[in-house]
Amino acid sequence: MFGSRALLTFFLCLHSIGQARRLPWKGWAKHIEGKCPQCQEERCPPVPQWCPSGRVLDACGCCWECANVEGQLCDMAWQGHTFGACGEGLRCQLRGGHHVNEPQCVCSSQESVCGTDRRTYRNVCRMQEAARTRRRAQLTLAHVGPCKE
Structure with a gap:
């Protein structure tokens, strides 16, 4: 067998x-x-x-x-x-x-960033990934560092 x-x-x-x-x-x-x-x-x-x-x-x-x-x-x-x-x-x-x-x-960058959607992302790569997967080309970098509440 x-x-x-x-x-x-x-x-x-x-x-x-x-x-x-x-x-x-x-x-x-x-x-x-x-x-x-x-x-x-x-x-x-x-x-x-x-x-x-x-x-x-x-x-x-x-x-x-x-x-x-x-x-x-x-x-x-x-x-x-x-x-x-x-x-x-x-x-x-x-x-x-x-x-x-x-x-x-x-x-390449490990700094947290704030997106124009007012969400804080672990880094710019995660923000770009969110923009692409949500098909939201308008999501861009507002500033480096966490979003202010």
Whole structure:
């Protein structure tokens, strides 16, 4: 019984890899094949209009995708392309935690800010994320520091 399960699992994995090679996501193709296929923009998946941290090009520089948000795992320059790139105002930085250092997107500025909606945000990246996810382009920076009550 175990031998047939192992064989079935093996063939399912092979099939999945074969299917993944045909996926339109160029970043995954690079990860699986070790190189980028020729860019065909018409094969790129649609990107949501409102990405919380903006848009970035994929690992192959062909298709646009949503950038990673603050706290999300990211790819260090020397690491390859697995998790993706950080968005506007964010940098990929090694953060200690739970026994392993994992690269995470960190806002370049850690000062709290007051938005024009009179809400205090932990930092400017969180305010920009709120503006994009709420689709409120009019939300901008009122001033650095918490909002006055």
